Amino acid sequence: MTTSHPLPSARRLLAAATAAAALTLGAAPVALAAPGDNGDIKVHASSTPVDSQNEDSKVCQFYLDAFNFDTLQLVSWTIEQQPPTGNALVLAGSITLTNGTGTTSTYTLPDGHYKLVWTFVGETGTGKQKVFDVLCATNSPSPTSSPSPTSSPSPTASPSPTASPSSSPSGSPSPSPRPTPVHSPKPTGPHGGVGAGGGGTSGTDTAQVLGGAGLLAGAAVLGLRALRRRNGRNAES
Incomplete structure (x- = not known):
């Protein structure tokens, strides 16, 4: 009759599995926890x-x-x-x-x-x-920008002083121009009396001379008439 020994074989398999598990578990922490890996x-x-x-x-x-x-x-x-x-x-x-x-x-x-x-x-x-x-x-919040100050008004330019009167007196007023005398137009013809030994004149002077001569002639006529009357009266008396 053949005799079997199942238990010893099972024990050997269990021991081998336990050893393998122990080796695996012992090596696992080394692989997972290398120095610095948890940093x-x-x-x-x-x-x-x-x-x-x-x-x-x-x-x-x-x-x-x-x-x-x-x-x-x-x-x-x-x-x-x-x-x-x-x-x-x-x-x-x-x-x-x-x-x-x-x-x-x-x-x-x-x-x-x-x-x-x-x-x-x-x-x-x-x-x-x-x-x-x-x-x-x-x-980073940026600081609130403060409003830029309004520009101060530029000072109003003071009016430039008016020119001070000159210390030196102003020149005396120039006299008004004298009115130009209006001359009557000169006669274009010759004028003046008759020169000694000369002939008669023409133009305005000639008329005057002729007029004067007429007056003298008239006076002479009147003188002659008066003289005749006087002589006639004397003859009758």
């Missing part, structure tokens, strides 16, 4: 305290805050533009860690959309990353 980097606004673990997704001036990186001494990082802003690499650097923590200087970028990526030696998988926006125009 993180936050994008902080410049006004956010270093010990804060809040994430500032919209910033103007900012810095990077690293913590929980275990035994690592250095973390490298880059910042690239993201569409629609662009695709260019704009910043890069590293963070020196002390007890797994560290910070960067303060940075500023043009308004836009960006991506932070950090890596370290011995990391598992690819570098970790996160995106954020730089919005200086809306994130």
Whole structure:
């Protein structure tokens, strides 16, 4: 009669499965918890305290805050533009860690959309990353612009003084021009008396002479008549 031994075989299979599970579970923490894998980097606004673990997704001036990186001494990082802003690499650097923590200087970028990526030696998988926006125009309130002062009215130009009277007396008024005497037109013909031994005159003087001669002749006639009358009277007496 054949005798079977099922129990010893089952025990060997169970022991082998237990050993394999122990090896798998023992190796899993090493693969999942590489030094630095549990660390993180936050994008902080410049006004956010270093010990804060809040994430500032919209910033103007900012810095990077690293913590929980275990035994690592250095973390490298880059910042690239993201569409629609662009695709260019704009910043890069590293963070020196002390007890797994560290910070960067303060940075500023043009308004836009960006991506932070950090890596370290011995990391598992690819570098970790996160995106954020730089919005200086809306994130930092601009001071209310005070109304520009109204321009002070320009002083009214004082009227220029009228010219002071001249100290020297003004010249005596010029005498009014004497009226030009109106001369009667000179006779065009010869004038004046008859020259000695000369002939008679013509024009106005000739008429005068002739008139005078007529008067003399008339007087002579009258004288003769008077004389005749006188002589006649004397003869009758």
